Amino acid sequence: MISLQNVSKSFGSGPSAVIALDRVDLEVADGEIFGVVGQSGAGKSTLIRSVNLLERPDSGTITVNERELTSLSDAELRVERRRIGMIFQHFNLLSSRTVRGNVELALEVTGAERRERRRRADEILDLVGLTAKAGVYPTQLSGGQKQRVGIARALAANPRVLLSDEATSALDPETTRSILELVRTINRELGLTVLLITHEMDVVKTVCDSAALLEAGRIVEQGPLVSLISTAGSRLARDLFPLGPVPRHAGSTVIEITFSGGSADRPVIAQLSRNHGLDVSILGAVIETIGGNQAGRTRLQIPGSAAGARAAIDDLRSQGLLVEVVGEGNR
Template identity: 75%
Template sequence: MISVQHVSKTFRSGGTVTAALQDVSLEVAEGEIFGVIGQSGAGKSTLIRAVNLLERPDSGTVTVDGDELTALSPAALRTARRKIGMVFQHFNLLAGRTVRGNVELGLEIIGVDGEQRRRRALEILELVGLDDKAGAYPSELSGGQKQRVGIARALAGNPKVLLSDEATSALDPETTRSILDLVKKINTELGLTVLLITHEMDVVKRVCDSAALIEGGRIIEQGRIVELISTAGSRLAHELFPLGDPPSRPGDTVIDITFSGGSADSPVIAQLARTYGLDVSILGAAIETIGGNQAGRTRLALPGNPAGHAAPIADLRRQGMLVEIVGE
């Protein structure tokens, strides 16, 4: 649905040159929620703004729903943008318009007439749970409500894609969850493809089907989350299940076991103890529900050096678990 190919963008201000994006490629499949995660300054904001060409890349192509946006004339680009809704970190609502007026803005731009516009606005406000606030001004709303208006405005024109530029970063944790649940609901009920950027791993955990890690203007890795967590050495997987820095345990073998899907239920530790007679210590564990499935990572310490544990490790791997020897 969204295809970003070899996009680069450099900013020059005064004497400093910042390479915000360097040869970035990204594929977002239809109907999925794709999260781009990165620190501030990593280029993620530039990336999402390049998708609807608010920021025109220096090179590379952006294709959304079959339209190669980077090749379109200004007028054609405006039309194509109607298929791409966008929500912003600071909401960007018009202070002089009511909630309904804000939602109608996009429809006015498209040229939908009065009565139809009003009906559509109310309908979409009901979807985001704000139908009772239609006549209120943004200054009378809480942050979460403002973002709901932002989402309603983005959805009013029936887009196929929703871009979310740090939509929950200005919100408290509870409001963040309710907004994310709304995004998930829109994704499921309307079949909307969502591309979101965030610096919070929780956002990715909660709603994303796929994710990409961006750093210094480059995509470090990307893929479906269920696949990423069973990929050895995946940084995203490590971020998803933070177990901290590897402990220094001379003489012991420290292993991280990642399990997902079916293997999550198997009695790993008991098995190791019974079959191999090992005294297993648990150093850390993290369990998450990702994409509706239980997945987790456990850090264990086995007495002795790694060479002596080839058999039990091979056994675990046979059962579909990802085993990584820490510090190796």
């Protein structure tokens, strides 16, 4: 649905040039919610703004809805942009227009006639739950309501894709949740493909099907969350289940077991202790619902070296669990 190939972008020139995107490849499948995470300055904003060419990359190709955008003329690009909705961190609503007027802007651009504009605006405002606020000006709305208007405006012209540029970063946790639920709903009901960027892992955890980690302009990892969490050494998975720094204990081995899907409800630790006669202690554990499935990570401490615990680790792995040795104490 969205495909970025070898996209690079830098700002400035000469030795002071900043590379915002460095040969980025990104594949977003039809109908999924894809989250790009990264710290500020990683190039997230440049990445999402290049998808609808608000920022034109220096090189690479961008394909959305089966159209390669970088080769289009201005007029052709405008037509394609109508099929790509976008919402923003600071909402970007016109203060000179009412809520309904803001939504209608998207339809005026497409040349829809007055009656049709009105009908569609009211329909979409109903979808985002703002019918009662149609005649109100944006300054009288809360942040969450403003973002709902933003979403309504982005969806008014029936796009196939929604881009979200830190859409919940200016909102409180509760409002964030309600906006994410709305994004989830429109993704399911309208079959909309969503690409979002965020610095909050919680957003990825709550709504995303797939994710990518962006670091210094490069995609470090990407894939469906379900496969990321069962990938050894995945940094995204580690961030999804934060267990904090690994403690150092002399004479013991620290392992982390990632549970997902069916393995989450098996008495793994009890078996480990019984079958191998090990005094296992639990150092930390996190359980989350990811993509509708329970998944989690448990950090265990086993006495002795990794070699000594080898049998136990092999046993766990043979059960289809992801086991990583994260700390090995030397006597």
